[in-house]
Amino acid sequence: MSWLTDFVKPKLRALVRADVPEDLWEKCPNCGQMIFQKELEQLHRVCPHCDHHMRLGAKARLDHLFGAEQWESIALPEVPLDPLKFRDRQRYGDRLKAAQSKTGLKDAVLVGAGDLGDVPVVAAAFDFGFMGGSMGIAVGEAVYAAARAAVARKAALIIFPSSGGARMQEGILSLMQMPRTVIAVDDVKNAGLPYFVVLTDPTTGGVTASFAMLGDIHVAETGAVIGFAGQRVIAETIREQLPPGFQRAEYLQEHGMVDIVVHREHLVGTLTRLVDLLIRPVPKQEALPAPEKPGEPAAEEDDPNRIVPVDLAAENGAGMANGPDEKAR
Amino acid sequence: MHSFLDFEQSVAELESKIDGLRATQGMGGVDIQDEIKRLEDKVQNTLQEIYENLDPWRKVQVARHPARPKLARIIDRLIEDYEPLAGDRTFGEDAAIGGGIGRFNGRSVVVMGTEKGSTTEDRLKHNFGMARPEGYRKARRLMEMAERFNLPLLSFVDTAGAYPGVGAEERGQAEAIARAIETGLQLRIPFVAAIVGEGGSGGAIALAAANRVLMLEHAVYSVISPEGCASILWRSADHAKEAATALRLTAQEMERLKVADRVIEEPLGGAHRDVDGTIDRLGAAMQNALDPLVVMDGDRLRQQRRARFLALGQIESGMAAE
Numbered sequence: 001m002s003w004l005t006d007f008v009k010p011k012l013r014a015l016v017r018a019d020v021p022e023d024l025w026e027k028c029p030n031c032g033q034m035i036f037q038k039e040l041e042q043l044h045r046v047c048p049h050c051d052h053h054m055r056l057g058a059k060a061r062l063d064h065l066f067g068a069e070q071w072e073s074i075a076l077p078e079v080p081l082d083p084l085k086f087r088d089r090q091r092y093g094d095r096l097k098a099a100q101s102k103t104g105l106k107d108a109v110l111v112g113a114g115d116l117g118d119v120p121v122v123a124a125a126f127d128f129g130f131m132g133g134s135m136g137i138a139v140g141e142a143v144y145a146a147a148r149a150a151v152a153r154k155a156a157l158i159i160f161p162s163s164g165g166a167r168m169q170e171g172i173l174s175l176m177q178m179p180r181t182v183i184a185v186d187d188v189k190n191a192g193l194p195y196f197v198v199l200t201d202p203t204t205g206g207v208t209a210s211f212a213m214l215g216d217i218h219v220a221e222t223g224a225v226i227g228f229a230g231q232r233v234i235a236e237t238i239r240e241q242l243p244p245g246f247q248r249a250e251y252l253q254e255h256g257m258v259d260i261v262v263h264r265e266h267l268v269g270t271l272t273r274l275v276d277l278l279i280r281p282v283p284k285q286e287a288l289p290a291p292e293k294p295g296e297p298a299a300e301e302d303d304p305n306r307i308v309p310v311d312l313a314a315e316n317g318a319g320m321a322n323g324p325d326e327k328a329r
Numbered sequence: 330m331h332s333f334l335d336f337e338q339s340v341a342e343l344e345s346k347i348d349g350l351r352a353t354q355g356m357g358g359v360d361i362q363d364e365i366k367r368l369e370d371k372v373q374n375t376l377q378e379i380y381e382n383l384d385p386w387r388k389v390q391v392a393r394h395p396a397r398p399k400l401a402r403i404i405d406r407l408i409e410d411y412e413p414l415a416g417d418r419t420f421g422e423d424a425a426i427g428g429g430i431g432r433f434n435g436r437s438v439v440v441m442g443t444e445k446g447s448t449t450e451d452r453l454k455h456n457f458g459m460a461r462p463e464g465y466r467k468a469r470r471l472m473e474m475a476e477r478f479n480l481p482l483l484s485f486v487d488t489a490g491a492y493p494g495v496g497a498e499e500r501g502q503a504e505a506i507a508r509a510i511e512t513g514l515q516l517r518i519p520f521v522a523a524i525v526g527e528g529g530s531g532g533a534i535a536l537a538a539a540n541r542v543l544m545l546e547h548a549v550y551s552v553i554s555p556e557g558c559a560s561i562l563w564r565s566a567d568h569a570k571e572a573a574t575a576l577r578l579t580a581q582e583m584e585r586l587k588v589a590d591r592v593i594e595e596p597l598g599g600a601h602r603d604v605d606g607t608i609d610r611l612g613a614a615m616q617n618a619l620d621p622l623v624v625m626d627g628d629r630l631r632q633q634r635r636a637r638f639l640a641l642g643q644i645e646s647g648m649a650a651e
């Protein structure tokens with residue numbers, strides 16, 4: 001302890017803070033580098049230094065998926081607030097109010113409808129900032145509302161969980177959201193519509209053990225933690241060190257639980273291609289290659305070596321190269 | 330030999346006095362008989378006093394009592410011509426979940442449930458009733474078998490929860506539970522579940538997405554253990570008692586919230602004082618629950634189950650806490 005560390009340094013820090021507004025810069029929680037806020041937003045919160053995927057809020061997530069102001073918000077039903085009158089060191093009702101004013105959300109999920117390419121999509125995005133994205137009645141209802149909207153609009157359903165699991169403060173009624181959300185996504189599947197899960201950091205507990213593991217296709221963001229039991233609980237139970245990369249997206253892919261691990265940069269392109277492939281198995285009429293196109297031989301219907309023109313892929317809304325760089329890193 | 334819970338100490342003392350008197354019975358006369366009778370009445374009164382006033386945390390201890398009815402004993406007493414089945418046909422056999430086919434009051438049924446085990450060796454073998462993915466996948470196999478042969482499905486739940494382990498995670502614990510819930514919800518056969526002891530979180534609902542859910546009087550059903558909840562929200566497991574109260578995990582609360590359809594009364598002093606008597610009551614309640622279901626057609630059974638879960642926690646179900 002010296003005069004220098006006790007007095008001068010805090011003073012200096014205060015000075016620096018006054019000069020450079022802190023909210024212009026954000027520190028990467030993984031590599032510790034400072035990132036210019038504007039750049040970070042442009043990169044959809046992926047660190048340019050280490051590729052760490054920071055969490056996206058629910059609104060930012062839907063903006064990223066559909067484009068800002070390119071989606072319609074789906075109204076969510078009223079639910080009983082604090083059904084158990086739960087109180088720990090704090091009232092649940094107060095925790096809810098604090099989370100609402102912190103995030104500007106009513107609860108942890110936003111549902112939006114829009115287009116990917118030109119395929120209708122309903123998406124439900126979790127906000128980890130709202131009580132850890134935990135699933136109570138409001139979240140279960142949001143998932144159910146998203147499923148109903150997808151069926152009504154003959155749209156694909158995409159859910160982006162980011163959740164610590166069940167919301168304890170709603171007791172057994174939070175556990176009951178597991179069967180309720182399973183019913184919801186099964187309605188979409190039974191309607192013949194695709195249901196995708198995009199597992200984002202973190203997806204754990206009762207959320208993973210219900211709708212989040214029942215997608216037609218499981219996409220995961222690079223590095224996301226995905227699992228059932230918490231790592232601390234597992235470590236205490238087995239009294240061993242956990243293997244490297246345990247419960248990360250790449251680890252789950254190795255173990256057969258995830259189809260595609262994707263960098264956020266390529267996420268929307270991947271989803272656009274997937275919904276198009278499943279919702280429109282035959283290309284749209286106007287997207288068919290014109291045989292009289294100059295400079296190109298007419299494609300034979302049954303020629304196995306027929307090359308699909310590049311602009312067909314673009315017409316289908318993928319709009320990006322199909323290169324190997326899109327795969328997991 | 331009883332194993333006594335902390336709050337049963339007064340009963341333990343009385344019963345040891347009775348045992349002492351009985352040992353001297355050969356020498357005694359009418360006096361000793363009267364004294365035994367007096368002490369036995371006192372035991373009954375004390376038990377009544379304790380068990381009528383169990384707080385949620387004490388209910389948790391009763392639900393976890395080592396002498397609570399176990400799956401093997403339940404099946405032994407309720408199911409005739411029982412044939413246990415094994416394996417998930419993918420990876421292995423998980424003894425934490427038992428099940429098979431047999432006759433319940435004369436009718437062929439499929440049975441499944443968690444098994445905590447009775448002796449130390451047995452408990453280890455059954456992993457204390459905490460299943461791995463293989464267990465939930467075996468349960469799913471049993472559900473599908475019930476569906477294929479149009480047999481009612483009976484489920485008995487007593488588990489602290491799914492096993493938290495590296496292998497379990499690698500083999501898809503979450504997916505296995507999700508699929509078990511999904512399969513249960515889709516069945517077109519009568520499906521009745523009973524929470525016998527602990528209904529621990531995802532590991533319990535995996536086997537309980539049923540048309541009717543029954544609970545024994547002192548069973549508990551919770552999204553998280555009181556200890557786990559306390560260590561997160563109170564930052565210390567020492568607050569488990571408060572957490573148990575806040576979580577409202579008792580059978581009586583479950584009935585009020587419509588999560589349980591019926592609470593089955595236990596013998597005085599809890600199921601562990603009269604295991605066979607408890608199982609007989611459980612069997613009668615299972616039969617009662619099954620009766621209206623076996624005459625329903627498959628689509629209606631599925632529809633009823635779906636409606637049952639969708640109605641939970643809704644404003645119109647009038648579930649405001651008192």
Ligand SMILES: [Zn+2]
Pocket residue numbers: 028029030031032033047048049050051052
């Ligand atoms: Zn970084």
